[in-house]
Amino acid sequence: MIDPALLEPLADDAWPARERERLGGWRLNASSGRSMRINACWPLAAPDRDPEAALDAVEAWFAARGLPPRFKLTDGLTAPVDLAQRLAARGYASGKETVVMLGPLEALVRGEGDPAIRVTASPDAAFGAVFTATAGDPEDGRERLEALGRIPAPARFARLDIDGAPAAIGCAAIGGPFVGVFGMRTAPDHRRKGLARRVLRALLAEAKDLGAERAWLQVEAENAPAIALYADEGFEPGYRYRYWER
Structure with a gap:
């Protein structure tokens, strides 16, 4: 149907968060903390530093805004490929699932x-x-x-x-x-x-x-x-x- 690597950046730009920042291929979005898409890190490509250091930086970025850290992991696109395991080791768990239809x-x-x-x-x-x-x-x-x-x-x-x-x-x-x-x-x-x-x-x-x-x-x-x-x-x-x- 379509490569998520093509569509996900468009989706991020189409629904802009109030605050946006990047760590290489990781996109950080923050607003008021309710809507998940604009209050999450989108790890669409490799970060600009070691993955564990990137996770530390994301957690600190959200903490500075009084928001809980949240990650949006997309099938076939998340970088690095073992990010889910790294998140689980830090106490994260997979939750709400969304279907992209085209x-x-x-x-x-x-x-x-x-x-x-x-x-x-x-x-x-x-x-x-x-x-x-x-x-x-x-x-x-x-x-x-x-x-x-x-x-x-x-x-x-x-x-x-x-x-x-x-x-x-x-x-x-x-x-x-x-x-x-x-x-x-x-x-x-x-x-x-x-x-x-x-x-x-x-x-x-x-x-x-x-x-x-x-x-x-x-x-x-x-x-x-x-x-x-x-x-x-x-x-x-x-x-x-x-x-x-x-």
Whole structure:
């Protein structure tokens, strides 16, 4: 499907953390501590020092920000290859697993989009209201909404209103021939009505118009309904990653 070494750097750039630093091929991300992707070390290639010294440096970097150290290990990409064993020796364990799904826009895009869906280049207050309201933790919602605002251009934010009120949202980060889909949320009163599918199709159609050729998204491995939706729309599993924490 795709080499994670190509897609993972794009994924990191598409959802930027508030603070970013590198130790060679290790990428350090920190925000407010909630969203795992922007509060973790991504060891995508060899660090610029001995691995044990790099682990010490990562732990110190997160400690200086009052955050617990966290590592995002991607199938077939983590460097060095024995990093999981090194982390286990320090008391870390593998936790939440995420599936990266992909597909060609030529097959994914169906029709010309949905005229009922408003697509903009930045999130507005109504978009933010749905995003925050559907977050289990308000602080987590705020952190993720801030991250959405940092997505580099071109980005697109889609919102579907029902009876004059925002009901479903989603956004897309477009980098060259790739488009990443993020922030798919539906207000509780409007779930199981097919709204997420309509928002997804509108985002993909817009991305195709902007020159994207392939789409990708990340979904928690335990979220069976979302995986089923994306599979039904033509996405296929590409690879997985897991977070390691103490």
